[in-house]
Amino acid sequence: MAHSAQQINPWFGVGAAAFVAALIFGTLGVVTWNAPDAGQLGASDWAAVKFTVSQAFVSALLSLVFAIPVARALSRRQFVGRSVLITLLGAPFLLPVIVAVMGLLAVFGRSGWISQGLELFGLPAIPVYGFHGVVLAHVFFNLPLATRILLQGWAAIPAERFRLAAQLGFSPRDMMRHLEWPMLKRAVPGAFAIIFAICLSSFAVALTLGGGPRATTVELAIYQAFRFDFDLGKAALLATLQLVLAGSAALVALWASQGRGGFGKGLDRVSVRWDGNSWRARSADAVTITIAALFLLVPLCAVAARGFGALPELPPQVWGAAGLSIKLALLSACLAFALSVSIALAAVRFAWIESVGLLAIAASPLVIGTGLFIVIFPFAAPQDWTVMVTACLNAVMAMPFALRVLIPAVQDVCADYGRLSMSLGLSRFAMLRLVILPRIRAPLGFAIGLAAALSMGDLGVVALFAGADEATLPLQIYRLMGAYRMDAAAGASLLLALMSFGAFWICDTWGRRNA
Numbered sequence: 001m002a003h004s005a006q007q008i009n010p011w012f013g014v015g016a017a018a019f020v021a022a023l024i025f026g027t028l029g030v031v032t033w034n035a036p037d038a039g040q041l042g043a044s045d046w047a048a049v050k051f052t053v054s055q056a057f058v059s060a061l062l063s064l065v066f067a068i069p070v071a072r073a074l075s076r077r078q079f080v081g082r083s084v085l086i087t088l089l090g091a092p093f094l095l096p097v098i099v100a101v102m103g104l105l106a107v108f109g110r111s112g113w114i115s116q117g118l119e120l121f122g123l124p125a126i127p128v129y130g131f132h133g134v135v136l137a138h139v140f141f142n143l144p145l146a147t148r149i150l151l152q153g154w155a156a157i158p159a160e161r162f163r164l165a166a167q168l169g170f171s172p173r174d175m176m177r178h179l180e181w182p183m184l185k186r187a188v189p190g191a192f193a194i195i196f197a198i199c200l201s202s203f204a205v206a207l208t209l210g211g212g213p214r215a216t217t218v219e220l221a222i223y224q225a226f227r228f229d230f231d232l233g234k235a236a237l238l239a240t241l242q243l244v245l246a247g248s249a250a251l252v253a254l255w256a257s258q259g260r261g262g263f264g265k266g267l268d269r270v271s272v273r274w275d276g277n278s279w280r281a282r283s284a285d286a287v288t289i290t291i292a293a294l295f296l297l298v299p300l301c302a303v304a305a306r307g308f309g310a311l312p313e314l315p316p317q318v319w320g321a322a323g324l325s326i327k328l329a330l331l332s333a334c335l336a337f338a339l340s341v342s343i344a345l346a347a348v349r350f351a352w353i354e355s356v357g358l359l360a361i362a363a364s365p366l367v368i369g370t371g372l373f374i375v376i377f378p379f380a381a382p383q384d385w386t387v388m389v390t391a392c393l394n395a396v397m398a399m400p401f402a403l404r405v406l407i408p409a410v411q412d413v414c415a416d417y418g419r420l421s422m423s424l425g426l427s428r429f430a431m432l433r434l435v436i437l438p439r440i441r442a443p444l445g446f447a448i449g450l451a452a453a454l455s456m457g458d459l460g461v462v463a464l465f466a467g468a469d470e471a472t473l474p475l476q477i478y479r480l481m482g483a484y485r486m487d488a489a490a491g492a493s494l495l496l497a498l499m500s501f502g503a504f505w506i507c508d509t510w511g512r513r514n515a
Contacts, residue, residue: 013346027371035233059138067146096457103299246362310491331391332455369461445511
């Protein structure tokens with residue numbers, strides 16, 4: 001690895017990491033410097049901190065509690081359509097927040113399918129606003145992420161271990177004790193920390209489902225400090241607190257993801273399980289997979305069912321907002337490509353550099369956007385830079401997920417082909433073009449598609465700075481919901497979902513083709 005690391009020029013990556021660090025800490029310093037006073041946190045602000053930590057803890061805990069049996073069932077069952085189902089279970093993570101909210105309201109809201117069914121039996125409707133709604137939405141988004149992380153843990157157990165366990169006559173309880181439980185002890189802390197960090201910095205979910213001052217997250221409190229009070233000092237203080245909380249969780253996730261022992265190498269055989277052949281185990285796995293699929297896919301079907309008829313009657317503002325969202329997604333994908341690839345290459349030599357990109361999870365996009373606009377104001381009209389600032393922020397916010405995919409792939413390529421490239425006398429550019437990029441094409445396409453899809457559905461800094469006549473599609477949907485034009489909002493939500501999935505599918509297909 002040392003020889004291959006010397007073949008890669010890390011300084012572009014160091015520069016990219018410095019840019020990200022300056023964006024996070026520099027803009028926070030700008031906001032703090034321009035605050036008329038140091039800012040103080042009142043009782044409502046500390047209540048927001050308490051609510052943020054509590055909902056993030058409960059959301060992460062429930063996501064993992066539900067993900068463990070789902071991942072276990074998927075790991076020991078082979079059936080027709082399994083790969084398609086696993087792909088569809090990942091759809092909520094790519095789904096724009098505002099679209100997911102529409103789907104959850106259609107199913108769990110006061111006039112939703114489940115609430116109407118409960119009324120038939122004289123039971124109260126499910127509370128979908130406030131703490132319950134925020135946790136429900138976060139579990140909806142993060143259950144697929146937790147399931148995929150744990151599935152990778154099960155896949156990392158060599159098939160020979162399961163074969164040996166069967167020869168020794170292990171019962172399902174023995175299998176859990178000696179194989180699955182050690183794997184979960186390594187995988188669960190990192191998964192919990194990363195989901196906890198994601199939920200800590202939640203904004204759009206709390207904005208739409210919070211339901212009042214008692215259900216305010218720190219990021220939403222920052223938005224209110226800017227939007228209604230223009231209290232820069234309070235916003236900077238809240239952003240610092242969020243950076244410490246979420247940053248600590250992100251660093252714990254990074255530490256937990258490092259190698260901490262394992263089951264050793266196998267022969268890459270397909271795992272065959274003998275511990276779940278009883279009718280009770282088969283029935284339990286089938287019920288678990290079915291419930292998870294219904295919970296994650298029914299809201300998507302609800303959005304499609306309600307929005308399909310409204311598509312032909314969408315107002316012109318929706319189509320203009322859709323065009324702006326596509327423009328933002330393209331710019332964000334290009335910036336995410338440049339930043340992520342540069343940092344991933346530098347991480348071959350400097351492993352610590354990933355932590356800089358991971359801090360983007362903890363940063364407040366609203367504070368970064370405000371800081372950039374304060375810097376731009378003396379030289380140009382900030383409104384003229386809204387698109388570029390938003391695209392830059394979306395690219396940085398997508399970096400932690402892109403780096404988690406790209407860094408292991410780049411390290412593997414450098415370890416396998418670094419010495420050969422040096423012996424052939426390849427220049428750094430030639431090695432990048434002929435060796436590295438072709439061999440990381442699949443994860444690169446996935447990472448770019450993820451950045452494009454997340455940018456397409458972002459409802460963050462645009463909500464603070466967009467003018468009355470300028471809006472992205474998520475912001476336009478939020479305005480339609482605020483005006484109680486729910487049919488038009490459902491149609492626009494379906495359009496946004498199709499655009500987000502389409503952007504991801506195009507990039508991911510490009511990456512997997514001839515990879």
